[in-house]
Amino acid sequence: MSRANTLDRRAVVRSLLARRGGLLLVTGLGAPAWDATAAGDSPLTFPLWGAMGSAAMIGLGLALAQPERAVLVLTGDGEMLMGLGSLATIGVQRPANLALAVLDNERYGETGMQETHTAHGVDLAAIAAGCGFAQSETIRDMAGIEALGARLDARQGPLFAQVKIAADTPPLALPPRDGALLKNRFRAALLGPQADLA
């Protein structure tokens, strides 16, 4: 099934985050979190180290709470497959400020590169379209990534992008692991000093 999965995951994420501005970023566990860290750690990045299948819903809760801010969820195909129902839930809410980008290497990279369902033709972009995402696409070239990056701020979502990437393993770039620290720094950066007074 695999066709020309040539995009370099680090180049994809670097491009998406190059002009991130005030973008609020949630990443799924494992390699997507390393990719975001390699592009530059930020207090406005909330990288998961567990809770597999939850990334999209964290993005939804955040997008609903902060409708004026662009929210990007960057996750793996395996992580997205574990939370497929959340695509239906997001399709009901249709938050204009939420985008999901799935780095699809058609593998569970972290656990030994076993094939995921997308290696057998499961079409996440079609599922997202069927769930009512405003825009849903499969991206196979960097022009598509640049166009997506330019649309993150437009708040015409929810957007879904299934990004076909090569199944390789770039060097580790680990974000902080302490969940309480990740939460506190995110809230402080987003909400200011009042975060701790609420």
Place this chain on the structure above:
Amino acid sequence: MSAAPVADWPRDIHAALAAAEIRQVAYVPDAGHARLITLCAGDGAMHMVPLTSEQEGVGLAAGAWLGGQRSVLLMQSSGVGNCINALTLIETCRLPLLMLITMRGEFGEFNPWQVPMGRATPQALQLADVLVQRASRAEEVGAVVAGAARLAFASYRAVAVLLSQQLIGAKSFQK
């Protein structure tokens, strides 16, 4: 002898949630939550988020808090089993989470398939580091939920209120 007025406990829960400034109401429906869901849906300050599975509500609560909003998660006891791994997010990040759980499988249960998860619910929650409280009498429900909300959001912990099946009334499929 006139009957004592029956406490309107779904209305009391709604009032407690409104006082706690709950802004996102996530739920998988249960018959026991039906009236509360209707009350919350009619409250312009509360945003309803129907879920396909209860674990989605754990992630939603985390995201809401990251964004500065408070949420509540409504489910029946069989939904607790769907949440377990997601709850590690709450514990690890010291996030607040308020869960209101209608109990099945304990009082006058007709459906044997509800019994195993109903029986396991309090311990399953405790094993996942959730503080478990219970409301069994209509008059106490509002205060228990208000206290649970305060505990959750003031101390950054997961708190579940189990609403006893006795309170809700056993569901019957018989004519």
